[in-house]
Amino acid sequence: MLNPELKLNPKLFDEDVEQKPIRDGYGEGLVLAGDADKNVVALCADLTESTRTEAFAEKYPDRFFECGVAEQNMATIAAGLGVSGKVPFIASYATFSPGRNYEQIRTTIAYNDSNVKIAGHHAGISVGPDGATHQATEDIAIMRAMPNMKVFVPCDAVEAKKVTLAAAKLWGPVYMRFAREKSPVITTGHTPFTPGKAQIFWQSKKPQVVIIACGMLVYNALVAAKELEKEKIGTIVLNNASIKPMDERTILELAENYHAVVTVEEHQISGGMGGAVAELFAKHRPVRMEFIGLKDTFGESGSPDELISKYGMGVKDIKKAVEKVLKR
Amino acid sequence: MKPIHEGRLEYLEELANRIREKVIETLLEAGSGHSAGPLGMADIFTAFYFHILKHDPRKPMWPDRDRLVLSNGHICPVLYVTLAYAGYFHLEELKTLRKLDSRLQGHPHRTALPGLETTSGPLGSGLSQAIGMALTAKLNDKKYRVYCLTSDGEHEEGNHWEAAMFAGKNKLNNLTVVVDRNNIQIDGFTENVMPLEPLKAKYEAFNWHVLEIDGHSMQDLVDAVSEAEAIYEKPTVIIAHTIPGKGVSFMERDYKWHGKPPNKEEAKKALHELRTLGRRIRSEHE
Numbered sequence: 001m002l003n004p005e006l007k008l009n010p011k012l013f014d015e016d017v018e019q020k021p022i023r024d025g026y027g028e029g030l031v032l033a034g035d036a037d038k039n040v041v042a043l044c045a046d047l048t049e050s051t052r053t054e055a056f057a058e059k060y061p062d063r064f065f066e067c068g069v070a071e072q073n074m075a076t077i078a079a080g081l082g083v084s085g086k087v088p089f090i091a092s093y094a095t096f097s098p099g100r101n102y103e104q105i106r107t108t109i110a111y112n113d114s115n116v117k118i119a120g121h122h123a124g125i126s127v128g129p130d131g132a133t134h135q136a137t138e139d140i141a142i143m144r145a146m147p148n149m150k151v152f153v154p155c156d157a158v159e160a161k162k163v164t165l166a167a168a169k170l171w172g173p174v175y176m177r178f179a180r181e182k183s184p185v186i187t188t189g190h191t192p193f194t195p196g197k198a199q200i201f202w203q204s205k206k207p208q209v210v211i212i213a214c215g216m217l218v219y220n221a222l223v224a225a226k227e228l229e230k231e232k233i234g235t236i237v238l239n240n241a242s243i244k245p246m247d248e249r250t251i252l253e254l255a256e257n258y259h260a261v262v263t264v265e266e267h268q269i270s271g272g273m274g275g276a277v278a279e280l281f282a283k284h285r286p287v288r289m290e291f292i293g294l295k296d297t298f299g300e301s302g303s304p305d306e307l308i309s310k311y312g313m314g315v316k317d318i319k320k321a322v323e324k325v326l327k328r
Numbered sequence: 329m330k331p332i333h334e335g336r337l338e339y340l341e342e343l344a345n346r347i348r349e350k351v352i353e354t355l356l357e358a359g360s361g362h363s364a365g366p367l368g369m370a371d372i373f374t375a376f377y378f379h380i381l382k383h384d385p386r387k388p389m390w391p392d393r394d395r396l397v398l399s400n401g402h403i404c405p406v407l408y409v410t411l412a413y414a415g416y417f418h419l420e421e422l423k424t425l426r427k428l429d430s431r432l433q434g435h436p437h438r439t440a441l442p443g444l445e446t447t448s449g450p451l452g453s454g455l456s457q458a459i460g461m462a463l464t465a466k467l468n469d470k471k472y473r474v475y476c477l478t479s480d481g482e483h484e485e486g487n488h489w490e491a492a493m494f495a496g497k498n499k500l501n502n503l504t505v506v507v508d509r510n511n512i513q514i515d516g517f518t519e520n521v522m523p524l525e526p527l528k529a530k531y532e533a534f535n536w537h538v539l540e541i542d543g544h545s546m547q548d549l550v551d552a553v554s555e556a557e558a559i560y561e562k563p564t565v566i567i568a569h570t571i572p573g574k575g576v577s578f579m580e581r582d583y584k585w586h587g588k589p590p591n592k593e594e595a596k597k598a599l600h601e602l603r604t605l606g607r608r609i610r611s612e613h614e
Contacts, residue, residue, distance in 0.1 A: 041467070065463065065498075073490035076453040080460020083438065083446070085391075086467070088460075104453050104487065112447035113439050 002222075003200050007190035013226060019182040022216060023121050025160025026178050027052025030089055032161070033168035034060050040168055041081060043067055043090045045074045051091035051121045071097040075104040075116070082114030087168055094120030094136030094177060098143055109173050110148040116174075117167045118143075123153075123177045124215060124266030125299040125307045132298040136177075141271025143175040144244045150195065151244040153177045153265075153273065155218035156186045159241060162193035170195060179266070181304045183216035186239075198247035202226075204234030209322045210254045212238045213264035214273050217292070217313055221264050224318035233322060243273050248280055255287045260325045262290045264318055266308075269293040288328045290321040329554045332379055332547055338613035340546055343413065344374040345606045348575050350409045350422065352598045355589035358405075358425040361434065364572035364585040365479065366406035368510050368543070372568060373410040375546040376475065380553055385415035388442035394472050395445045395461050399454020399488075400479035400508070401435040402587070407444075408432050416443040452485020454478060455505060459495055462503040473557070476505045481513030484522045489534070495563045496535030504556040505536075505565040508543065510572040512583035531565045543568030575605050 002008050011017050034040045034056055041063040044053040048066070057064035067074040071092050078088035090097060098105050098118060109116045120143075123136045144151045150170065154160040160178055167174040186201070201218065202225045213221040218239050225235045236254060240246070255261055261281070263274030274291040281287045292313055299307060308314050332340065351366045377383070381394045398407050405425065412419045417431075424430035431441040435449030446457050458476035465472055482488060495503055507527070515521050524530075531538045537559045541548040549568065556564035572586070573579025576598040579590075590598055 041463075063467070067494060068490075070490035070494070072453070072487040073456045073494055076456035076487065076491070077460040077463070077494065079453075080397075080446075080457035080462075081464055082460070083457075084395075084461045084464035086460075086464050103450055107447055107450050108453055108457055111437065 002202055006199055006201065007188050008201060009185050009188055012184065012186060012222065018185045020157040020185050021180060021182050022154060022157050022160045023052050023178040023180060025154065025157035026091070026119055026164050026176070027055050029161035029164025030056045031059055033165055034063065037087060037168060039085060040087045040089065041065065043074050043078055043088060045069055045071050045092045045097065047092055047121070051119060053091050072101045072104050075101040076108050078116045079108035079112055079114040082109070082116040083112065087115055087117070089117045089119060091119040091121060093122040093134055094139040095122070095134055098139055098175065099136060102142055106146055110146045113148060113172060115172060118173070118175045119178060120175060121178045122180045124179050125294065125311055126179055126181045126216060126266060126304040128181060128304045128307065129301045131301040135299040137268050137294050137299065138271065139177060140243060140265070140267050140273055141275070144276060145271070148173055149244065150174045152195070152241055153214040153243055154241050155215060155239050156183060158185055158187045158189065158191070159193055163241065166193060166195055177215065179216045184219045186219055186222070193241065195242050196245040196247055197242060198250045199239045200236055201239050202235065202237035204229050204236070206234040207236045207258055208234050209260045209262060209325055210236045210238060210258050211262045211264060211318065211322065212240050212251065212277055214240045214243065215266050217264045217266050220313065220315050221318055224315045224322065227315065228319055228322060233326070235322060240273060243276060246276055246280070251277060251280060252284055255281060255285070260288045262292060262318065262321045262325055264292040264313070266313060267293050269295060288325050290325040292318055292321055329380065329550060329557065332550055337546065338609070340374050340378055341609045342606060343378065344370045345575065345602060345609060347374060347406065347409050347413060349599055349602045350419070351405050352590060352595050352602065354405055354409060354422045354425050356592065356595040357423050358427070358589060360426055361405055361589050362402045362587050363589055364512060364579055364582070365400065365403035365508065365510065367576060367579065368570040368572045368574045369403055369406050369477070369508055370574065371544045371546055372477070372506060372549060373406050375549045377410050377414045379546070379550060382472065385443065388416065392470060392472050395458070395474045397445050397454050397458040397461070397474065397476045398436060398448055399476055400451060400482050401448030403479070404436045407436065411443045451479070451482035452487040455488055456491035456494070458503060459491055459500060462500045465502050474503050476503070478505060478507050480507055480509045480511065480518050480524055483524050483527070492531065492534045492536065499561055500563045501560050503563045504553060505563070507565060507567045508570055509567050510570045512572050512581070512586055514583070514586050516583050527567060535562060537562040537564040538567065539564065540567045540569065543570035544574065575602050577601060
């Protein structure tokens, strides 16, 4: 059942569950962060509406900087703002930032320890019809390998708002990953987000497998868990939004108790959240694992649902992975 | 800004020459690093840290200090030597350049050493960081000025021109760029590798105020910086024509000296030439 302590959306499994793009949470959180701290400034690279930077730009025009289509410039201007006392948020599509401006982020933000918050939008294959050029599927890998960088992947719009607010208060470089498409609202205003903490969203009476998920696929993981329970397979679903720092203690404890793990993310399997979990197990105690994610391939055009299904990240794929990991 | 008076000018020119000598000694000790750029920029660094900048070596994080952002981090030997002479740290520490556990990294690391304003080395991204600092000054109503020192070769980077466009658009009159126009880069002469001319016209087209000076005349630099302060509608770029390897005959204008240090024999010869130059500076002012 859903963890009652976390006050998740009671209508989560209803057909008319509220749907909202995760990126909306960034826009709402950014305005609130700006209200709370006048040093918060926002930059964008010609994607103000799409990255939901618009509301901040309208409310605080003096604290918003339009950089034009120039992601390298946006990141490095933010680096200069960050070392001189501002809290800059930069937003673009993740394929461009941190895609195109990777080196600038590495040198002038991460190594330079500048207090910059990087919002990577249109992450994952669920971007849909724009195709693979606009679907960021390697960004977790490049950002989590970067010293000094924190990495958060919220599961819905409500958590995205909290992640954005938390980033403003945390000192130092932060990468946040947001999806484009509408997706079910899983959490509520009462569900906490704490950097470095993973949360058990679902726990069956007799769990056999731990499903560790992040981003909008947490919803698919929950639906899979519910269906599996009917089929007498108990699971735990862990929302692993804080990829770096990762809640190693919780994850190791669960692995210690249940010995089988499936990771779920809208990202390349190589180097992603699942990779980070596997590194943890390899270091402490190997655990049977299956990985849901992109298998060393780019995406393509299509509707988000079609793509999630074609590339093996749907509910039935997660269920299959759970069954497979139990047989190993 | 006040001009440099005669007695002071003599002192500063001699100091710049001492900085060149110390650059040679530091590079010899390090065993690797760049020679030509640091020698060519010694006059400009001296003028900034001993006349132009409002700064306090005892309070390197003073919020109202002027910022000097070195974009082409590879010429950091001259920055480190100048900072040491200005009192940021002891001259003795220069011997640690590029060695294990040193605060003097091969390319500057801001958080390692007080007095550094940025981490640099990868080219073309200093100007935009300087822009960020200039924007902060505007937002906070601060009077400090931001100076960005760049190489000519790094003008081949797209990031630099993205930044130039942004500064022109936003009329950042508290920002001044100095281009070390020494015409060399690793692979050869800039105009052979990738022509930059007409550089003045390029900046003008990006809505900048452009000045050209002899990069070895501190008085010219001070005059240009004063003019930049008076320009309200635009950021200013000062194209400083310098001689790479300045003061050492066998290094001057030779791009092969861009990225290597002198060996013991070459250092001895270089120091001899620089000491002769020092004596000439003194006699010219007598």
